[in-house]
Amino acid sequence: MAPLLIVFLGTVAGLLLGSGFLHLLKHLGSGGRALAAWFTRAPGLDLLITYFTVLPMGVGLVVGGRSGGVGGALAGLGVAVAGQVVGVMIWTVLHEFAHREVHKGPRIVYELNRNVGRVRNHTAVWITSLAVPIFWFVRLGEYVIYPPLTWIIRLPKYNDAEWVNVSRQKFDGLVGHDLIWCLYCDWMTGIWSLGSEMLRNIESFWCPIRFSSTAKCENCKIDFPDVENTWVPADGTIADVAELIHEKMAGGNYSWHGHPTRLTVKGEHVTDSPDSTGG
Numbered sequence: 175m176a177p178l179l180i181v182f183l184g185t186v187a188g189l190l191l192g193s194g195f196l197h198l199l200k201h202l203g204s205g206g207r208a209l210a211a212w213f214t215r216a217p218g219l220d221l222l223i224t225y226f227t228v229l230p231m232g233v234g235l236v237v238g239g240r241s242g243g244v245g246g247a248l249a250g251l252g253v254a255v256a257g258q259v260v261g262v263m264i265w266t267v268l269h270e271f272a273h274r275e276v277h278k279g280p281r282i283v284y285e286l287n288r289n290v291g292r293v294r295n296h297t298a299v300w301i302t303s304l305a306v307p308i309f310w311f312v313r314l315g316e317y318v319i320y321p322p323l324t325w326i327i328r329l330p331k332y333n334d335a336e337w338v339n340v341s342r343q344k345f346d347g348l349v350g351h352d353l354i355w356c357l358y359c360d361w362m363t364g365i366w367s368l369g370s371e372m373l374r375n376i377e378s379f380w381c382p383i384r385f386s387s388t389a390k391c392e393n394c395k396i397d398f399p400d401v402e403n404t405w406v407p408a409d410g411t412i413a414d415v416a417e418l419i420h421e422k423m424a425g426g427n428y429s430w431h432g433h434p435t436r437l438t439v440k441g442e443h444v445t446d447s448p449d450s451t452g453g
Contacts, residue, residue, distance in 0.1 A: 177237050178253045185230040185257025186264070192225060193265050216338035220313060223361065227306050230254045259300075262354060270350035282352045299355055309362045312369050313338065320372045329375045330429045337368035370397050374430035382418055382431075384408045404431040 199210040212218040231254050238250020270277040286295045316334065323329045340360040342348060348356055378400045385391050385401075386408040395402040404422070406414045422431055429435055 177241050178234075178250060181230075181234045181237050181250055182253045182257045182260075185234070185254050186261045188230065189226060189258060189261030190265060196222075214340050214343075215335040217334075219338060219340060219361070220317075223310065223313075227258070228310050230258055231307070266350045266354060269353065273349040276347050276349045279347070281347075281349075282356075303358070305362070306358075309365050313365050316365070316368060316372065323376070327379065328426070328428050329372075329379065330433060330435065332368065332371065334368060337364045337371075339364060374398055374400065375428070375433070378405070378422070378430040379428055382406060382422075383410070383415055398430075400431045 196210065196213065199206040199213075202209075213222045231251055234250035234252075234254025234257075235247045236250070238253070239247035242249060283295070290298075320329070321331075324331045338361070340357050342356045342360045343353065345356070374397075377398060382400065382405045384405045384407050385394070391401050404418065406418055427433075427435060
């Protein structure tokens with residue numbers, strides 16, 4: 175059997191077997207339910223996402239590269255992605271068939287198809303899947319780049335599982351197509367939000383200076399509140415920046431200036447913050 179065909183069939187089979195295993199866990203008693211719960215939060219979720227997304231791509235690259243160099247590697251990647259698409263589509267059909275009573279009722283996909291058209295809706299949602307490897311690498315960066323900063327310069331630590339988790343599988347009525355894409359959004363939103371939180375610390379630590387572009391300041395202040403609230407104006411002086419850093423780092427708190435650990439209650443600092451502890 176041709177190597178690329180093995181990659182394709184192996185990817186489809188691997189995805190279906192993996193999803194079948196997850197569906198089976200809830201029927202395996204307390205141990206199975208505990209394992210299922212572990213897979214819904216980091217680090218278990220990270221392993222699960224890697225298995226379903228990046229691992230098949232990596233296998234395709236390696237297998238294809240061995241038999242055909244760079245061109246073969248790209249072909250292997252393409253075949254692996256095709257296998258992932260087919261695997262998702264087969265799972266979608268099976269899951270919706272298993273929940274026929276919900277499948278026939280009101281659904282997100284039906285409303286979106288009605289508003290923008292079936293072809294455009296499905297084309298657009300599959301285009302968003304191209305970002306999966308990007309989010310995976312962002313998550314990898316949260317593992318290997320930010321943690322050293324928490325002990326080198328004492329930036330705040332985070333319990334990643336409070337950000338990187340999925341729960342929409344518990345929402346009543348989400349099946350098949352709706353469920354898989356809502357879980358994707360669930361996963362990527364947590365990763366992006368955690369990354370933004372980490373960047374807030376990094377920006378305010380090293381360069382708390384507003385941008386000279388007022389439009390950029392307006393656009394960024396939602397994700398980086400310090401832009402508007404505390405950073406030195408673009409027409410300020412370096413002395414102003416040094417003074418701000420001295421003021422904000424007094425007491426050894428090196429978090430971004432709006433971080434919950436800086437909050438006070440009746441003048442007393444709040445030190446117990448659920449998202450600033452853990453590792």
